[in-house]
Amino acid sequence: MVAVLIGTTACAQNRKENKNMKRTLVAYFSATGTTRAAAQKLAKEKNADLFEIAPDVPYTSADLDWRDKQSRSTKEMNDKSFRPAIKGTCPNIADYDTIWIGFPVWWYTAPTIINTFIEAHDLSGKTLCVFATSGGSGVSGSAKDLKNTYPHYTWGESRLMN
């Protein structure tokens, strides 16, 4: 039971490590599962913990209809100050010195829920890396937008994981 709890607690301290050892977190938002699969792959590669950036209200397929000017995602992406509520924060964020932040590219950039995640945590002193999945767009525009919005943070590499 204890093992099950530890195993399923997002970003909990689930590895016994030397105090000086670097620790990596893969934090991701995924509306339809593609970025989740990429995040799991990346976490395995980096020996990192996983944290899902979960919306308080999940996105329905109608919400994700980018052709509909009135859909939730269109409205949220048209208002750059919009911050969709997230279900929870990462309680032990201080334990990590590299954080990979992952998302699906929406309208050539990161969904605003990524801003919610960033603004809900103190990420100073950490290296922030970006990964994304998309229907074809690159990741560099999204990474550049995040760097411009949060220039006081240290930004590392970015990776498209299609």
Ligand SMILES: Cc1cc2nc3c(=O)[nH]c(=O)nc-3n(C[C@H](O)[C@H](O)[C@H](O)COP(=O)(O)O)c2cc1C
């Ligand atoms: C609202 C919305 C906007 C999107 N905008 C783009 C875009 O600008 N460029 C692109 O290549 N793909 C775009 N896509 C496709 C997603 O980035 C792609 O399907 C992604 O892999 C979905 O990841 P997920 O399953 O983790 O949600 C968009 C999808 C949605 C729902």
